[in-house]
Amino acid sequence: MKGTLKKVLALALASVMTIGLGAVAHAADLDTSEEVELTMYVVSDRPAGQDVVDENLNALLKEKLNCSLKVNWIGWAEYANKYPLLFSSGESFDLAYCATWLNFASLAQKGAFMSVDELWPTYAPKNFEAATESAKKQATIDGTMYCVPTLLATYNAYGPIYRQDLIEEAGIDPDMSTWEGMEEYLDAVKANHPEMDGYDVYSAQPEIIMTWMQSKGFNWIEKGLPFMFIDPTEENPKVFTYADYDGVKEALEMTARWNEKGFWSKSALADTDTTKTQNGKAAMRIHNIDTPAGYAAAPVDPSFEFRFQNVVKNVAHLPFTQDCMVISNTAKNPERAMAFWDLLTSDQEVYDAFYYGVLGETYTLNDEGQFQITDVNLYNTSAMWAARTTELNRNQMGTPDWYNEMRAGYEDQIAENDAAEKYTSFVFDQSSIETQVANVLNVQQQYWWPMELGFTDYNTAYDEYCKKMEAAGLQDIVDEAQRQLDEYVKTLE
Amino acid sequence: MKNGRERGRKEGFREEWKKNKPLFIMAAPAFIFAIVFLYIPMVGLIIAFKNYRYDLGVFGSAFNGVDNFRFLFSSGTGWLITRNTILYNILNMVTSQLLAVLIAIFISEINKKIFKKVTQSLILLPYFISWVVVGVFVYNLFNYETGFIPSIVAAFGGEKPNFYGMPGAWPWIICLFNSWKWTGYNSVIYIAAITGVDSGIYEAAAIDGANMFQRIWNITLPSVRPTIITMLLLQVGRILRGDFEMFYQIVGNNGQLYNMTDVIDTYVFRSLLTSSNIGMTAAAAFYQSVLCFVIIMLVNTIVKHIDADYALF
Numbered sequence: 001m002k003g004t005l006k007k008v009l010a011l012a013l014a015s016v017m018t019i020g021l022g023a024v025a026h027a028a029d030l031d032t033s034e035e036v037e038l039t040m041y042v043v044s045d046r047p048a049g050q051d052v053v054d055e056n057l058n059a060l061l062k063e064k065l066n067c068s069l070k071v072n073w074i075g076w077a078e079y080a081n082k083y084p085l086l087f088s089s090g091e092s093f094d095l096a097y098c099a100t101w102l103n104f105a106s107l108a109q110k111g112a113f114m115s116v117d118e119l120w121p122t123y124a125p126k127n128f129e130a131a132t133e134s135a136k137k138q139a140t141i142d143g144t145m146y147c148v149p150t151l152l153a154t155y156n157a158y159g160p161i162y163r164q165d166l167i168e169e170a171g172i173d174p175d176m177s178t179w180e181g182m183e184e185y186l187d188a189v190k191a192n193h194p195e196m197d198g199y200d201v202y203s204a205q206p207e208i209i210m211t212w213m214q215s216k217g218f219n220w221i222e223k224g225l226p227f228m229f230i231d232p233t234e235e236n237p238k239v240f241t242y243a244d245y246d247g248v249k250e251a252l253e254m255t256a257r258w259n260e261k262g263f264w265s266k267s268a269l270a271d272t273d274t275t276k277t278q279n280g281k282a283a284m285r286i287h288n289i290d291t292p293a294g295y296a297a298a299p300v301d302p303s304f305e306f307r308f309q310n311v312v313k314n315v316a317h318l319p320f321t322q323d324c325m326v327i328s329n330t331a332k333n334p335e336r337a338m339a340f341w342d343l344l345t346s347d348q349e350v351y352d353a354f355y356y357g358v359l360g361e362t363y364t365l366n367d368e369g370q371f372q373i374t375d376v377n378l379y380n381t382s383a384m385w386a387a388r389t390t391e392l393n394r395n396q397m398g399t400p401d402w403y404n405e406m407r408a409g410y411e412d413q414i415a416e417n418d419a420a421e422k423y424t425s426f427v428f429d430q431s432s433i434e435t436q437v438a439n440v441l442n443v444q445q446q447y448w449w450p451m452e453l454g455f456t457d458y459n460t461a462y463d464e465y466c467k468k469m470e471a472a473g474l475q476d477i478v479d480e481a482q483r484q485l486d487e488y489v490k491t492l493e
Numbered sequence: 494m495k496n497g498r499e500r501g502r503k504e505g506f507r508e509e510w511k512k513n514k515p516l517f518i519m520a521a522p523a524f525i526f527a528i529v530f531l532y533i534p535m536v537g538l539i540i541a542f543k544n545y546r547y548d549l550g551v552f553g554s555a556f557n558g559v560d561n562f563r564f565l566f567s568s569g570t571g572w573l574i575t576r577n578t579i580l581y582n583i584l585n586m587v588t589s590q591l592l593a594v595l596i597a598i599f600i601s602e603i604n605k606k607i608f609k610k611v612t613q614s615l616i617l618l619p620y621f622i623s624w625v626v627v628g629v630f631v632y633n634l635f636n637y638e639t640g641f642i643p644s645i646v647a648a649f650g651g652e653k654p655n656f657y658g659m660p661g662a663w664p665w666i667i668c669l670f671n672s673w674k675w676t677g678y679n680s681v682i683y684i685a686a687i688t689g690v691d692s693g694i695y696e697a698a699a700i701d702g703a704n705m706f707q708r709i710w711n712i713t714l715p716s717v718r719p720t721i722i723t724m725l726l727l728q729v730g731r732i733l734r735g736d737f738e739m740f741y742q743i744v745g746n747n748g749q750l751y752n753m754t755d756v757i758d759t760y761v762f763r764s765l766l767t768s769s770n771i772g773m774t775a776a777a778a779f780y781q782s783v784l785c786f787v788i789i790m791l792v793n794t795i796v797k798h799i800d801a802d803y804a805l806f
Contacts (some may be wrong), residue, residue: 084769087547103769110769111548203746267636267657269747272628329548435564438764438773442570445763446748455658455749472568
């Protein structure tokens with residue numbers, strides 16, 4: 001009996017080793033005899049103690065791939081100007097972080113990146129294998145793949161982040177998946193804590209009505225244009241906007257009432273404090289599931305019990321390109337860079353050294369494998385968020401139990417209803433309507449934001465908004481989106 | 494005069510060089526700086542007429558005519574922001590220069606040395622405060638719920654003014670903060686000009702029985718007139734450039750105020766922040782530069798007609 005088990009084990013081990021060897025043999029196409037330094041750009045502020053992390057990682061990389069990695073950081077204060085210039089300056093670098101919000105598609109179209117059609121499967125075979133078809137489709141612009149998307153799944157789930165302790169204090173039981181429930185909660189908080197803001201608004205785009213639309217089953221097709229929606233359950237979805245959809249007045253009426261009840265300041269759009277919910281100055285905000293998980297993992301006050309409730313009806317994955325890695329068109333060592341990426345996204349040791357740093361010095365682990373940064377003033381996790389994979393990524397210590405449960409729940413929902421999932425791979429090419437997009441985004445900010453927050457009276461302001469949107473060229477955008485979407489739907493069949 | 498000019502021509506550059514060698518050498522760094530950093534980059538203006546691609550570069554990208562300029566004017570906003578930019582600059586130019594002259598005169602009339610120095614330093618201080626910090630001041634002064642001014646009005650029984658809902662108030666608020674920030678700095682130049690006036694003239698006037706106001710009106714003001722005109726002309730050169738930081742930090746994302754507060758720079762920033770189209774931003778800068786050029790040529794010609802000595806060139 002014992003002998004058989006041994007034999008089976010030996011066989012299993014042997015087969016694992018052969019598979020392993022196969023992978024090694026494949027990667028061996030790459031000549032690593034010459035030591036190279038890879039250069040990588042990320043967007044974030046460089047942590048003060050980063051040197052320790054780099055040194056440790058480079059020792060590991062030297063041993064495994066005969067290379068070292070130099071990371072350049074573009075700070076939050078300057079990324080908007082500096083990031084696009086990276087690719088026009090002619091500076092030679094190998095890899096960079098990119099994302100939908102850094103204009104991946106438009107930069108790819110303008111020739112900023114090297115094609116990864118050959119590089120990715122050849123030098124990062126394990127990563128290529130692990131990426132979903134949908135991710136590969138999202139990486140494709142004009143028939144060529146230009147990035148390696150993240151392997152970590154994220155969801156379009158969006159909804160209220162609220163405090164269970166405030167609900168218990170008020171002795172109510174609101175259904176936070178409904179807008180009436182949220183209002184009941186906000187009313188109660190406002191009554192108990194008049195000094196607090198009910199709903200958290202600061203000097204940025206308010207996302208109440210965008211979320212309201214999603215709770216009604218409509219999904220945006222491009223998050224950068226958050227006024228344009230489709231109903232993903234339709235067979236051939238028709239693109240429409242706030243200006244075509246009279247039903248949105250119901251939402252405007254609600255936010256006008258919320259404003260009157262004093263759920264936010266009359267000067268909220270001038271307020272630059274982005275931490276009001278986290279710090280207990282506001283009772284609720286609307287965002288994604290990762291935000292309250294972060295609040296809960298590092299609470300400002302231990303009595304705050306943050307909860308999250310998704311209200312989006314048609315749940316889907318977010319495009320995997322919302323975090324991705326690109327190879328610059330000026331790269332000197334694209335092959336090695338890709339091999340490094342394969343190693344990083346498949347090897348826990350390298351991933352830990354890259355993402356968290358030095359165990360015991362920059363981070364610690366608990367029994368469940370959750371991490372904690374030892375000194376947040378000195379160290380931080382990597383800003384190359386595209387390197388995260390579902391297998392290798394660790395949760396932060398103190399991540400609430402509901403976090404993993406809810407995320408698993410979204411997978412079930414997607415499996416059950418894939419209406420919206422079909423459209424995740426749709427990439428809206430805006431190159432022919434850039435002028436209109438610039439104008440429309442401006443109108444959106446000037447006329448929609450104040451109206452959404454009830455600062456202007458929607459009874460008159462809505463018509464003005466529609467007129468301004470029309471003058472800015474909204475119809476051209478809708479027509480173009482519809483044309484591209486129809487084409488996309490055809491390819492689905 | 495005529496003879497001299499002709500002789501100058503004949504002698505040419507070589508003679509000039511021989512005669513004024515030290516002057517040429519002293520001017521050389523500034524000359525080279527201007528060529529390298531101001532003239533050579535002008536070639537980049539062609540981006541405004543191109544559909545820029547990263548892989549093709551500045552010269553390789555294809556021309557696309559005036560497409561890049563369209564976004565400024567297609568929705569009718571171009572005229573509004575141009576008007577705002579010019580009006581704001583005229584208002585700010587006049588108020589800050591006028592106040593600067595006034596303050597320079599006051600300060601130079603102060604006899605107590607310590608008091609004079611302290612006053613001058615205090616007035617200069619706002620120049621060193623970043624607009625980001627001023628933006629926080631503004632919010633705390635004017636926000637509806639806890640702002641200083643609405644609270645005072647409410648304390649005296651008045652109805653709380655909601656400044657962030659009153660676009661009409663903002664040109665004055667912006668003008669006020671602009672003057673507060675720049676007056677001290679500008680006054681330094683006028684103080685220098687006043688100090689340069691021959692004190693013998695003042696003494697003579699005093700002996701003739703002129704009082705302080707007569708001295709200011711008849712001696713100080715005429716003496717600083719060239720300085721005032723030069724300063725104004727220099728400011729005119731920037732008339733289409735909004736002080737981006739000031740507008741952005743004071744107004745922020747308050748869409749309701751935009752019709753009264755939007756200048757070309759803030760509009761371009763907001764519209765193109767999320768875009769990677771370098772051609773469109775270059776087009777906006779090109780438009781500003783061309784209009785600036787036209788305006789400064791016009792103003793300079795007018796000044797030349799009135800009094801050629803005061804013209805810049």
